[in-house]
Amino acid sequence: xxxxxxxxxxxxxxxxxxxxxxxxxxxxxxxxxxEGRLVQFCPEVAAGLPIPRExxxxxxxxxxxxxxxxxxxxxxxxxxxxxxxxxxxxxxxxQIRQHRPALAVLVDRSPSCGSTTVYxxxxxxxxxxxxxLSAELLVREGVPLFTPATxxxxxxxxxxxxxxxxx
Ligand code: SF4
Numbered sequence: 675x676x677x678x679x680x681x682x683x684x685x686x687x688x689x690x691x692x693x694x695x696x697x698x699x700x701x702x703x704x705x706x707x708x709e710g711r712l713v714q715f716c717p718e719v720a721a722g723l724p725i726p727r728e729x730x731x732x733x734x735x736x737x738x739x740x741x742x743x744x745x746x747x748x749x750x751x752x753x754x755x756x757x758x759x760x761x762x763x764x765x766x767x768x769q770i771r772q773h774r775p776a777l778a779v780l781v782d783r784s785p786s787c788g789s790t791t792v793y794x795x796x797x798x799x800x801x802x803x804x805x806x807l808s809a810e811l812l813v814r815e816g817v818p819l820f821t822p823a824t825x826x827x828x829x830x831x832x833x834x835x836x837x838x839x840x841x
Contacts, residue, residue, distance in 0.1 A: 676776035676835055678706055679769065679812075681787045682716030684759045684779065684822065689716040693726040696781050702825045711832075713773045717762035717786050717808045725757075730755050730785050733795035737785075747785055747807070750797050762782035762786055763807040770815050777818040780809055789819040804833055 683696050685703075690696065706712050719725060728749035735745030740756060747759040763786065770778075773826040780787040788806035793799065809819055820828040 675709065675711055675715045676710050676716075676832055677773045678714050678828070678832065679773060679775035679778040679817070680714045681706045681779070681781040682719065683781060684714065687714070687716070689707060689719050689725060689746060690724075691718075691727045691729050695820070699816075699830040700786050700822070700825050701797070702824075702829045710761045713769065713775060715766065715769050718759070720765045721758050721762035723758055723762070728753060729797070731793045731795045732785050732804070732806070733834075737807045740807055741810065748795075758786075759786060759807050763811045766808040766813050770812060771828055772816055775817065776808075776832050777820055779820045779822060779825065779828055780806075780812075782821045789821060 684698050686695055688695045728751060730747050730749050732740060733746050733748045739745035740747060746754055746756045749755055780789045782788050782791050783793060783801060784806050785792060786806040786808040789809040790803065791801045792804040792806055794802045812819060818831060
């Protein structure tokens with residue numbers, strides 16, 4: 675059975691910056707839970723960031739720019755959180771290499787987990803296309819990314835992958 679990697683805060687675990695979880699109510703998710711297929715992981719908490727914590731955004735570029743050292747991750751009050759977010763992303767890669775999942779289902783808009791959209795670094799709630807740091811590294815590891823809104827597509831990919839490599 676191929677594992678599915680997922681953001682730790684999806685479901686009940688209150689890991690988000692504001693001390694909340696991200697509810698998910700989908701039969702595909704419930705089936706994966708029952709199968710024991712899910713590997714859930716929160717890179718930010720794994721890296722030692724507290725709950726709750728200051729909201730953070732990528733400022734001055736993209737996740738790739740942060741990885742290249744030309745942009746930063748800042749908290750709303752200006753705290754430089756770049757090193758913690760880089761460590762968080764590396765820990766996510768370690769999980770991927772350990773579990774070798776078929777894909778990842780990530781909470782969008784997070785500066786770590788965002789896979790299609792992030793905030794623009796102005797702390798005004800403005801969204802732009804882009805990825806968080808963890809998501810960026812998972813793409814570089816070759817992991818297909820999905821969001822809770824695209825679970826059906828994710829389930830199709832899992833099924834195709836298991837048909838191609840039964841057992
Ligand atoms: Fe959820 Fe990812 Fe944020 Fe952790 S880093 S709280 S898993 S969105």
